[in-house]
Amino acid sequence: MVYSITGNPTKPNLWAPLSELVHRLLDDGLDFVLHEPIADGLAERDLVDDAICRDHAVRDIAEAGDLIFSFGGDGTLLRTAHLTGPNDTPLLGVNIGRLGFLADIEIDRIHDALDALEAGDYDVEERLVLEATSDSPPAFDTEWAVNEFALDRSGAAGLIEIEVVVNGTPLNTYWADGLIIATPTGSTAYSLSTGGPIIAPGVEAVILTPIAPHTLTVRPIVLPADVTITCRVLENDQPYVFAADGRSTMFEEHAIRFTVERAAHTVNLVKLPGQHFFHTLRSKLMWGVRRSDGG
Template identity: 55%
Template sequence: MIFGITGNTRKEQLWRPVAGLLAWMQARQLRFCLHPAVAEGLQARGLLEAGVCKAHTSADLAGDADVVLSFGGDGTLLNTAHEVGRHGTPILGVNIGRLGFLADVEVGHVRETVERLLRGEYRLEARMVLEAEADNGTALEGRWALNEFVLLRRGETGMVSIEVKVDGVPLNTYWADGLIIATPTGSTAYSLSVGGPILVPGCGSVVLTPIAPHALTARPIVLPDTVRIEARVLNEDQPYVFTADGTSTVLSGPSIRLTIRRAAHTVNLIKLPEQHFFQNLRSKLMWGARKE
């Protein structure tokens, strides 16, 4: 098994755990390959010899690694997914961030976890993703999302009017700061923070959550993942932002109709046998915790 190593190079707490893991792997003659930015950072800090960095650097983790260890938080795992996930390469999130809904292996347990992966003590969760297309050929910076797509007002401009159809049938015209279209994986991210429901991974659903809607009757709605969602911002002269897992494209004009549907590919996340989504809810959201 070849382990790909990537991570959030903006976090200083990345370097020593990764360097320690690599020294441990070298002592056990385990094979690994490093994301170029990680290799460069280790070498610059004197934490790994230049020859080792050069020999084990790979610009194509998806092609060279059997699994990828992503050190960081959930945002880092999303970035990793966009680098390697489309190719089906399994990803293990190692948490050096704060919350860690996706990166749910704590950094102190990473060596033990690698040993378990070698013994085959894990399962893969195939997480659904969404894809988006603009009908007028406008290029979008992000074409697919593991967490969510967001249509959002830009800067200090006023609210946006967003017309939504589902399978060609009008659903609503939202007058709001924006609209989130989230997967079950993304239901515990931005959507949850603005009052959206929690969806269990694998439930085959998409949630539409308005952001600060003008009408109190505009509530989140859960749709089956088989639908085709069409969204169009009706404001004529007001620019707005379309984001895919945080990657943004500035758009303007009512002529752009976005079509959003379930993508053909999935992203494979590695989970240990004892890990369960409900366990995450209890530990991260403190469900069931008693106040003393």
């Protein structure tokens, strides 16, 4: 197996454990490549020999390895997924961030993770991905999302009016700050923060979660994964954004139809022994933890 290694070079606590992993791979005679910014960072800090970094550096990690280590947080793992494009290379997220629903291997378990990988003791989860098209320019920054698409007001005061049609049948016209169209993977991200439900990763579903709706009876709704969702922001005097996994494109023109459907590809995440979605919920959201008041 060839391991590809990437990460978030802006995180100061990235470099020491990353260099330990590289030296472990060298000592064990295992094949690996380093994303060019990571190779440069290791060499500049004298953590790995410059010649070794040059020999293992690649610009395109998508085509260079059989499995990709992504060091950072959930945002880094999402960027890695988009960097590699629509392919089936498994991703292993190593958490050096704060929460880590996607990057759920903690940094101090990286050597245990490598042992499991070399023993073939791991699974690969296929995560549902959404794709979007529109009937008008400008082009999106990205046309597919692992977590969610969001139609959102651009920061200007006032709500936006979003008409939503599902499989050709009108669902609702939302008067709100915006609307999130999320995957089960994205149910613990932006959608959760705005009151959406948590959906287990294996569920075939799409979630529509309004952002601060004007009418309190408007609630999130869970739809089958294979629906076609068409949205358009009705006429008003303010711009709005269409965002994919946090990457936003500004629109001035109204009545543009955005169509969201299930993508043909998936994003594949590596899961090691002992990892389970329920464990992640308990540890990250502190489910079941009782507060001690000292009484």
